[in-house]
Amino acid sequence: MGGDSSPLELFEGILEALNFLGKRDRIYALATPAIIKKFLPLSNSSQLELIAVSEFIKMSENPVHAARKKKSSMAVGISLLHEKKVDAFISSGNTGALVLNARLRLNLLPNIKTPALLALLPTEKGPMAVLDVGSIVTATPESLRAYAQMGSTFMERYFHASKPRIGLLNIGSESGKGTQIHQKTYKLLDEFFGKDFKGNIEGKEAFQGIVDVLVTDGFTGNVFLKTAEGVSAFLIKLLKKKLNNLPEKISQFSPDEYPGAILCGVEGIVIKCHGDSKSKSMFHSIMGVRNLIRTKRHCSKDTN
Amino acid sequence: MGGDSSPLELFEGILEALNFLGKRDRIYALATPAIIKKFLPLSNSSQLELIAVSEFIKMSENPVHAARKKKSSMAVGISLLHEKKVDAFISSGNTGALVLNARLRLNLLPNIKTPALLALLPTEKGPMAVLDVGSIVTATPESLRAYAQMGSTFMERYFHASKPRIGLLNIGSESGKGTQIHQKTYKLLDEFFGKDFKGNIEGKEAFQGIVDVLVTDGFTGNVFLKTAEGVSAFLIKLLKKKLNNLPEKISQFSPDEYPGAILCGVEGIVIKCHGDSKSKSMFHSIMGVRNLIRTKRHCSKDTN
Numbered sequence A, B: 001m002g003g004d005s006s007p008l009e010l011f012e013g014i015l016e017a018l019n020f021l022g023k024r025d026r027i028y029a030l031a032t033p034a035i036i037k038k039f040l041p042l043s044n045s046s047q048l049e050l051i052a053v054s055e056f057i058k059m060s061e062n063p064v065h066a067a068r069k070k071k072s073s074m075a076v077g078i079s080l081l082h083e084k085k086v087d088a089f090i091s092s093g094n095t096g097a098l099v100l101n102a103r104l105r106l107n108l109l110p111n112i113k114t115p116a117l118l119a120l121l122p123t124e125k126g127p128m129a130v131l132d133v134g135s136i137v138t139a140t141p142e143s144l145r146a147y148a149q150m151g152s153t154f155m156e157r158y159f160h161a162s163k164p165r166i167g168l169l170n171i172g173s174e175s176g177k178g179t180q181i182h183q184k185t186y187k188l189l190d191e192f193f194g195k196d197f198k199g200n201i202e203g204k205e206a207f208q209g210i211v212d213v214l215v216t217d218g219f220t221g222n223v224f225l226k227t228a229e230g231v232s233a234f235l236i237k238l239l240k241k242k243l244n245n246l247p248e249k250i251s252q253f254s255p256d257e258y259p260g261a262i263l264c265g266v267e268g269i270v271i272k273c274h275g276d277s278k279s280k281s282m283f284h285s286i287m288g289v290r291n292l293i294r295t296k297r298h299c300s301k302d303t304n
Helices: A007-018 A033-042 A063-069 A073-082 A095-105 A141-159 A180-196 A218-242 A279-295 B007-018 B033-042 B063-069 B073-082 B095-105 B141-159 B180-196 B218-242 B279-295
Strands: A027-031 A048-052 A088-091 A116-123 A126-131 A166-169 A197-201 A213-215 A261-264 A269-272 B027-031 B048-052 B088-091 B116-123 B126-131 B166-169 B197-201 B213-215 B261-264 B269-272
Touching: A007 A027, A007 A033, A007 A279, A027 A033, A027 A073, A033 A048, A063 A095, A073 A088, A073 A095, A073 A269, A088 A279, A095 A261, A095 A269, A116 A141, A116 A218, A126 A141, A126 A218, A141 A166, A141 A180, A141 A213, A141 A261, A141 A279, A166 A180, A166 A218, A180 A197, A218 B218, A269 A279, B007 B027, B007 B033, B007 B279, B027 B033, B027 B073, B033 B048, B063 B095, B073 B088, B073 B095, B073 B269, B088 B279, B095 B261, B095 B269, B116 B141, B116 B218, B126 B141, B126 B218, B141 B166, B141 B180, B141 B213, B141 B261, B141 B279, B166 B180, B166 B218, B180 B197, B269 B279
Parallel strands: A027 A048, A088 A269, A126 A213, A166 A197, A166 A213, B027 B048, B088 B269, B126 B213, B166 B197, B166 B213
Antiparallel strands: A116 A126, A116 A261, A261 A269, B116 B126, B116 B261, B261 B269
16 A cells, blocks of 8 residues: 555565465465455455554655554554564555665664665676665765674675675765765775775766675665666667567566665664565565575674 | 877877768867978878977866966967857867866857866757756855756857756755755756756666756765766676677766867867877767867857
8 A cells, every 4th residue: 555556556566476475375465445345355365464554664755754654554564563563564655654664663773873775786797785774864974884783794694705805885986075974984994894895986887786785775775776777777778769679588687676774773674675665676576585585684783 | 189099099089080971171189390291191182281380288187277378279279269260179188187277268248157078978869968968066055056057058159949948966855865066956956947947867767868968066976977877887898798799879977978078168169089089089089079168059059
């Protein structure tokens, strides 16, 4: 509920995912009674459970008020996660409300003060974790270092990267580039990660696979992520006009193909799909989350 | 001098451009005597003049010190522009030093307090001016409004856009998105441009051609620009592996194909090529600048 796509569109992704899940996997879909009535005739799978909620949060709503006051689908779902009745929670709704609901209802992992949204992006040499991509618009040097630690742990656990290479998204390679926050962060990362810190990384080289973790504040990270999507969509449209034999698998930056952003720093797996996610992206979110659950551990700083 | 490519590499671009210029056009190349000695045997065109300078500014140099103290190729070239001995100055060197040299040696246009670097990017519906792409890392709401005015005038003059559409680069469409600076800028732009202000624009929609001018601070704009280049280069590499018949003209975001960033707000045309520009990008800079000179006017706010 509450995303830019209709609940029915997203439900198609759930139905598709049910075909690929293991026998003991289960999906719970939360929606208002009127929507559940529409879902009912579409599936009789015993692995699907529909949960009625009275409210949901709109995209345009004030996240603070909505997270505190509403017994929304988001609040109910995250409470289920807190009570360990589910292993992961996926939402395509209001990002601010999702982050706040998670902070209100889930425990922070040890040593974490601010959760961050982590997105996986493809590079020439494999996936790269980028964080924060929109949990909080500004960041202090200390929170940027914490993002680096969370990203590093994430890449170790889920992609078996040994000594993940860290980069700071910046506008030039020299240590003096960017704002004072970037300059101070450069020093902190250099002290903390030593030779695993590969310095400042520019957008033009970020996709060469130089680093496993790219650290940035939520505003810049969100612009970075969405620009990558926008450029990719634009180029693919251009190419489709010129070529007939464009391969299916070039839509590397399409949000539909990626599981969405992962909220790091809280207990439990919380995934943020795009606001305009379609059935395909819900499907990929579910499949991606299933892999994360199987790895059985989530990103945290406590083992560093 | 002072770019990441060798002066000889850039000189090839100059030689190529000489083949396409009008009979009365002239290029002045500034370099140290040792480099000029290498240039000499390569061209005997009467339209090329070589000017010896004693110093140049390195990429890693402190821009403030270098701009104030050095009689560099950059300082000499910009002084020629100020004295109207040349119509435009092109550099592939240190961006900070270029902006400071321009501020020290050129007059600001009426009502302009801060110059901005403007880059032209392709969209589905034609070129879009993005500014600032790196002149100053942070921006106030008032300077962002001035960028919008400069961008708007630029698009009117050089692309004959009537009532250019303005957008603010942000992480969501709602007026409350982004930092307090973005929220305040949204209001200022809305008041000033009325229905020509199309609101917040996200990176994923920026290439759809919704706006003619995209306004952003220098840090975010630089990340935006370089991410567009990086993603484009990555996708094209991927495609080249899969396809044999990739058309030549898909490298839409390649810095080599664009004239570089234009420094708006000062008297005279100053162009910043990429630090890693090759001969091809120098060639395109010269050809692009020739078009700007022919249009005879430069972006300024005074006619708004």
